[in-house]
Amino acid sequence: MRYQLKLKELRKAAGFATQKAFADYLGIKERKYASWERGEVGIPLEDAFMLCEALKCTPNDLCGFPSSGTDERQILSADEREIVDNYRDSSPQWQLNITMTAKAAASESRKE
Template identity: 90%
Template sequence: MEYQLKLKELRKAAGFATQKAFADFLGIKERKYASWERGEVGIPLEDAFMLCAALKCTPNDLCGFPSTGTSEDDLTSDEREIVDNYRESSPQWQQNIAMTAKAAASESRKG
């Protein structure tokens, strides 16, 4: 399966109408950015990180890879509550919550 960079779509979704506007925002030459968007030149890892930060996306989003799991936007209200409570807990309680969740999931798979 072949994947294509989603730079153009992500750039436009982020509100940058032109390659020049986004390149200026990044502080790089338009020609350099345009070559990435056209897929003519590979993007060095540090630059890919910069792009993801600027576009508020993941490397998977940037590369057009399919989602590998549930995003936080897809959580049910119960799942959201569990995540929020976990994040608000101390590190010791986070460890207890994680162990409890793993044990419960293991038991539930047993039938």
């Protein structure tokens, strides 16, 4: 199986429609970012970290690698990642509330 950078997909999922918009957000030149997205130039580790922080993803997500013990279908979208991050930042009582709400919403959705 061949893996490739998922930079374009992650950028769009994060709400940045254009390379220029994301490059501006990062504070770098569009040309530099575009060369990364096209895979023409390797991304230095420090810049990869910056990208992961901005896209709220893991290095595995960025590289298109499945997470340990998961397949590619289980990589989280930006919205899913935000939910997980908020869950983890919550107190145990709020985590329980979030879990119960998610289960109830899923159950009601299946009935529709």
